[in-house]
Amino acid sequence: MTDITWLKASSINFISIVIVLTFAGSVIQGFFRGGSGSAKHLLSMLVEAFVVIVSMFIAWKGVGLVSPLLQTWLKGQNLQVPSVDISALKQAYYTAITSIRDFPLLRFGVLFLLGYLIVKQFLNLLIDPLIGPWLAHRDPYRERSSSIISSISGGAIGSVAGFARALILIAVLFIYVTLFPHSLIAPYIESSQMYQKGAKEVISPFTGDFIADKAPVFTRAVEQEFTNILQRKYEVLDAKVPGNIVDAAKEVTASGTTDEEKAKLLYKWVGSRVQYDWDKVKLYEEQRIWKEQTPEDTFNTKEGVCIDYSRLYAQMARAVGLDVKVVTGLGYDGQGGYGPHAWNEVYLKESNRWVPLDSTWVASGGNWFNPPNFDQTHIKDA
Incomplete structure (x- = not known):
């Protein structure tokens, strides 16, 4: 109702x-x-x-x-x-x-x-x-x-x-x-x-x-x-990229020669290394306590929720010269509804376009790096 x-x-x-x-x-x-x-x-x-x-x-x-x-x-x-x-x-x-x-x-x-x-x-x-x-x-x-x-x-x-x-x-x-x-x-x-x-x-x-x-x-x-x-709020908040994240980003993208290859390598690395923090979600849903964390916290603990995945991805992408955004909105929950969610958009110079990606959903299977009909499962805030 x-x-x-x-x-x-x-x-x-x-x-x-x-x-x-x-x-x-x-x-x-x-x-x-x-x-x-x-x-x-x-x-x-x-x-x-x-x-x-x-x-x-x-x-x-x-x-x-x-x-x-x-x-x-x-x-x-x-x-x-x-x-x-x-x-x-x-x-x-x-x-x-x-x-x-x-x-x-x-x-x-x-x-x-x-x-x-x-x-x-x-x-x-x-x-x-x-x-x-x-x-x-x-x-x-x-x-x-x-x-x-x-x-x-x-x-x-x-x-x-x-x-x-x-x-x-x-x-x-x-x-x-x-x-x-x-x-x-x-x-x-x-x-x-x-x-x-x-x-x-x-x-x-x-x-x-x-x-x-x-x-x-x-x-x-x-x-x-x-x-x-x-998006500008997160750009300012995460302007400082710690040295350990810079080093990791360069190592992960060492084999990439184009923006798209580097962006995909980071997408797979963040999505497969960070585990979804269900305890953080439970703490917020039951007690309305939000455990704020920086991208460095996510990098060190290897745990976080969608906004933490997205902020870490953005810092690593900027560390290797990619132009990237943190996007907030609603994501499809697989049960016919939508819930609060966050993901990224990265700019690919070779094709002169912004493409969406969702590193949080890597563990769920499927391709979430600029797939067809991405906007049917992700709705930007407005």
Whole structure:
């Protein structure tokens, strides 16, 4: 049973309830504020919306100019991860800086957020002195003398604000469903009649086919970049390759003359020398205790789980000049399901391509060095 089964089983759609409450809450709030208070609140909302839109536009345009300059500057620093032991703080620093340098979507996101916050703060400083005094001014006598009329007009103004808030909520849900159509909650959101009405009659006509056409491309780009950032973490963590691993890697690949031959020799060596550590798995499953280990620990003890196989393989591959990645995701469990898993991808210069391999599964038999349909048993994290 999934976490949202109980939602689907209910005859009440909670998405619709939240949308209705968003609207109703604004009407009630406007009723108690009165006409003057509601008008001021609505104006405040409109000003805030204006500031947000303008800030986002300026930040978006600014990032287009600043992002390539920042990338060029960071590349000019020739930043290399030290091949020595470094602290966790320095590991985080090198992971963040090199990721911002190498991954355009991450760099765009960081610069956009910083630019938006700076521009928004600047615009607020300009606008607050102009409208602040008017918003703060109140006429208690006038409000008391026409309390019923004021409340009714306040409720009417509140309904406008409520409609805007409900529409913003629907827009956020629309974007989520478009970006993640296969998520567990997406069908439940789409089953809401209130959502359908707002999305089909307001959001869709306004956006046209833009989101539908661009969202899948954007989602795939985000997924790929997120995977690359996860890989960068292990590249930084295991940048230092101990001498005994370097010596072993060179000895194992001594007979290899091409990248593919060297990669296969290491694949067979790691897969046949390291034994799967079932005690480590049991400790985590029963007590939620994770026994962290370095590639050198795996090399010395000859025991580990999939991530340990993959990290050791990556270090040995780098020791002989191969470009390699640690990939995390889901692996087929042989019983119709998938579980957390890790494997590698290695770059072969001769054929100019990345190929997958799974040294953990060597002991299970079969060929797991770039076999056909590898992606049917291995699903990358996204």
